[in-house]
Amino acid sequence: MKNKPELLAPAGDLERLKIALLYGADAVYCGGPGFGLRANAVNFSFEELKEGIDFAHQLNKKVYVTINIVLHNKEAKELLPYLKKIESLHPDAIIVSDPYVIELALKETNLEVHLSTQQSTLNYESCDFFYHEGVKRIVLARECSKEDIAEIIRRVPIEIETFIHGAMCAAYSGRCVLSNFLTNRDANRGGCSQICRWDFKLLSDGQEVEAPKDFTLCSKDLSLLEYLPDMIDMGITSFKLEGRMRSIYYVATVVSVYRKVIDEYCNNPDSYEYNKEYERVLRRVANRDSVAQFFNGVNDERGSYYNGREELSNQDFLGLILDYDAQTHVATVEQRNYFKKGDVVEIFGPNHPVYTMTIDKIYDENNELIDVVRHPQQIVKLNVLAEVKRYDMIRFKIVDKQ
Numbered sequence: 001m002k003n004k005p006e007l008l009a010p011a012g013d014l015e016r017l018k019i020a021l022l023y024g025a026d027a028v029y030c031g032g033p034g035f036g037l038r039a040n041a042v043n044f045s046f047e048e049l050k051e052g053i054d055f056a057h058q059l060n061k062k063v064y065v066t067i068n069i070v071l072h073n074k075e076a077k078e079l080l081p082y083l084k085k086i087e088s089l090h091p092d093a094i095i096v097s098d099p100y101v102i103e104l105a106l107k108e109t110n111l112e113v114h115l116s117t118q119q120s121t122l123n124y125e126s127c128d129f130f131y132h133e134g135v136k137r138i139v140l141a142r143e144c145s146k147e148d149i150a151e152i153i154r155r156v157p158i159e160i161e162t163f164i165h166g167a168m169c170a171a172y173s174g175r176c177v178l179s180n181f182l183t184n185r186d187a188n189r190g191g192c193s194q195i196c197r198w199d200f201k202l203l204s205d206g207q208e209v210e211a212p213k214d215f216t217l218c219s220k221d222l223s224l225l226e227y228l229p230d231m232i233d234m235g236i237t238s239f240k241l242e243g244r245m246r247s248i249y250y251v252a253t254v255v256s257v258y259r260k261v262i263d264e265y266c267n268n269p270d271s272y273e274y275n276k277e278y279e280r281v282l283r284r285v286a287n288r289d290s291v292a293q294f295f296n297g298v299n300d301e302r303g304s305y306y307n308g309r310e311e312l313s314n315q316d317f318l319g320l321i322l323d324y325d326a327q328t329h330v331a332t333v334e335q336r337n338y339f340k341k342g343d344v345v346e347i348f349g350p351n352h353p354v355y356t357m358t359i360d361k362i363y364d365e366n367n368e369l370i371d372v373v374r375h376p377q378q379i380v381k382l383n384v385l386a387e388v389k390r391y392d393m394i395r396f397k398i399v400d401k402q
C-alpha cells in the first residue's frame with residue numbers, strides 16, 4: 001500500500017464541484033466572483049463558494065480558490081477586502097500568481113497559499129524562493145520534464161502539484177497576447193479566445209504557401225495516465241486535471257478513470273498492471289489527441305497539430321440520473337443528447353460497476369410512452385433494473401473505435 005497523492009479536479013460551477021467530488025476527486029479548484037482566470041467560466045458567487053466548501057468539507061475533501069489574474073493598480077487596491085471575504089468562507093487554500101497577492105494573503109490572512117501555474121515555475125531555485133516566502137505548494141509549469149520534477153522534489157521541501165491531464169497552451173500558460181491582438185480578449189485575465197487553435201494561411205513574400213491543410217499552432221492535449229505509477233513514486237503531492245470549462249460528463253469520466261488508476265496502483269503496487277481500456281474511456285470525452293507533452297523531456301512536432309486537425313464532437317453523454325425508485329425500478333433522467341428506444345447504453349457512477357442495458361420503454365413527463373428523447377434537458381423516465389443513483393450518467397455503450 002502506498003500513500004495516495006491528491007486528485008485535484010476543476011469545478012466550473014457548483015454542479016461540477018459536486019460531481020467531481022462524488023466521482024472521486026480529493027479536492028477541487030474553482031474561481032470566486034473576482035480576481036480569477038476563466039472569466040468565461042460560470043464563476044462562483046460567494047454564496048455558491050460557501051455551499052461548495054461546506055459540501056466538500058462534509059465529505060472530508062478540499063476546495064482551493066483561484067485568485068490568479070495579472071493584477072492592475074486598481075485591483076491591487078481592492079484586493080484586501082476580497083481576500084478577507086474569501087478567508088471567511090474557509091477554503092483550504094488560495095491559488096495565486098502575483099507576488100503582491102502572495103504577500104498580502106500571508107501577512108493579512110490565515111489562508112494557505114498555493115503558487116499558480118501562471119507563475120511558470122520550472123526550476124528548484126524559484127521553488128526555493130517561494131518556499132521561503134511562505135508558499136505551501138507550487139503548481140509547476142506544464143513544461144517540466146519528469147527529471148525536472150524529481151530534482152525539484154529532491155531539493156525543496158515544498159508540496160508539488162503537477163498537471164496530469166487536459167488542454168495545453170501553445171505558450172507558457174497564459175503568457176500569450178494572440179488573443180489580445182486578434183480579439184481584444186486578455187488571456188491573462190481569463191479571456192483567452194484560443195487563437196492558437198484557429199486555422200491560418202501561411203504567406204511567404206505575400207504569396208500563399210501551398211499546403212495540404214491550413215496552418216495552426218494548436219497543441220495536442222496532455223495525458224499522463226500511463227506514467228501515474230512513476231509520478232506517485234516520485235512523491236508528487238497533487239495531480240491536477242485541467243478543464244474548468246468542461247462538462248459534467250467530462251469531469252465525471254476523467255476523474256473516475258484517474259481515481260481508479262491511483263487506487264489500483266497504490267492499493268497493490270506489486271501486482272499493478274496498466275489497463276489500456278482506460279485510455280479508450282478517456283478518448284470518449286476528448287476532442288483532441290493526447291500525448292505526454294514535456295514529461296519525457298521531448299517537445300517536438302508530435303505535441304502539436306501544425307497542419308490542421310478536426311475537433312471531435314461528442315454526443316456520447318445521453319442523460320443525467322436525477323432520481324431512482326428502487327421499488328419500481330424507474331429512473332428519472334434529464335436528457336443531454338438524443339437517444340431512442342432500442343439504444344444500447346451504459347450507466348456509470350462513482351459507486352458501482354458500469355451497467356449495460358437496452359432502452360425499452362421511455363415515458364415522458366405525462367407518463368406517455370415515447371420512442372425518442374430529442375429535446376435538450378427533457379425529463380423522462382426509464383426502466384432500469386440495476387440500482388442506480390442521483391448523479392449517475394448514461395452514455396452510449398462503448399464500442400472500440402481504435
Ligand code: SF4
Pocket residue numbers: 168169170171173174175176177178179187192193194195196197
Ligand atoms: S491563444 Fe492559445 S497559446 Fe495563447 S493563451 Fe490562449 S491557449 Fe494559450
